[in-house]
Amino acid sequence: MSSKLKETFGAVPPGPQPSAPPPPGALAAKVRTLAPSMTRSMQRVAEAVAGDPAGSAALTVTGLAERTGTSEATVVRTARILGYPGYRDLRLALAALAAEQAAGRAPAVTADIAVDDPLAEVVAKLAQEEAQCLADTAAGLDTAQLEAAVGALATARRVDVYGIGASNLVGQDLVQKLLRIGLLAHAPADPHLAVTNAVQLRAGDVAVAITHSGRTTDVIEPLRVAFEHGATTVAITGRPQGEIAQYADHVLTTSSARESELRPAAMSSRTSQLLVVDCLFIGVAQRTYETAAPALSDSYEALAHRHAP
Structure with missing residues (x-):
């Protein structure tokens, strides 16, 4: 088999494809987000390219497979999961990322917070991690999926x-x-109520599921019910390959910092989720500006007397 064939191994997998390969700066974010849902062999490839982009860019598909103890097919499948049509495209992104690192533009890796860290250092580390999560989420967010969710x-x-x-x-x-711009919206905290609400949804309604892990049963179940009743479904998740995606018309991927004993993933994933929520809201407000702007103004006015001058 020729090198060209190896580096574009296999047919394009079924399902929606990314509109364009992610930019080089998004590669590390993609690896952090998608690695937990990969097979162990794919994780070795993903960790190798993220950890040593310059060295990996110099390798053929066969060379990277040998370095990671995997197969050529695994290397190409990993490239596809990361959003690249083939390994050749991934190598180009790796070379560009290596150039960014050499120029000092690549983000630094933030260390975990230790139990004996001074509070000032905790503040600095948290601020850096939050900023990194936001940057990673923005870099990896599929704007075509976001546009579709906003439209719905x-x-x-x-x-x-x-x-x-x-x-x-x-x-x-x-x-x-959404309520402040005149949309009818609910977020039931009780999982049983969420399912009974979902039963009432139909075409023209929208259900949004938020789960970092992508496998929270109490979130998957109401989304499945909404999906089966014809509602448009949106998943905001850090695991786009998770079970939640089976019932989502549109998937919006978030990122999170590395998990540690003192900093569970839920803390940083919430920051990324809030960014996606803000993107959705601003997009909807833009689309409905003629009604959204007066509604916002009215809500501010209704509460103005409750705030001290």
Whole structure:
């Protein structure tokens, strides 16, 4: 088999494809987001290219397979999962990323917070991690999927938002924003109520599920019910290959910092989820500006007397 054939191994996998390969700067974010849902052999390839982009860019598909103890097919499949048509495209991105690192433009890796870190250092580390999560999410967000989700929300008869724990807090934030521009929205915290609400959804309604892991049963179940009843479904998740994606018409991927004993993933994933929520809200407000602007003004005016001058 020729090198060209090896580096474009196999047919394009079924399902929606990314509109364009992610930019070089998004590669590390893609690896952090997608690696947990990969097979162990694919994880070795992903970690190798993210950890040593310059060295990996110098290798053929066969060379990288040998370095990671995997197969050529695994290397190409990993490239596809990361958003590149083939290994050749991934090599180009790796070379560009290596150039960015050499120029000092690539983000530094933030260390985990230790139990004996001074509070000032904790503040600095948290701020850097939050900024990195936001940058990673923005770099990896599929704007075509975002546009489609905004379009569905802007014309929705009703919006249901499902989330548990920290994700429910994010869902409440989205609902509050949508209500203030005149959209009918709910975010039931009770998982049983979420399912019974989902039963009432139909075509023209929208259901939004928020789950970092992509496998939270109490979020998957109402989204599945909404999907089966014809509603447009949106998933905001850090695991786009997770079970939640089976019932989502549109998937919006978030990123999070590395998990540690003192910093569970839910903390940083919430930051990324809030960014996506803000993107959705601004997009909907733009689409419905003639009604959204007066509604916002009215809500501010209604509460003005409750704030001290």
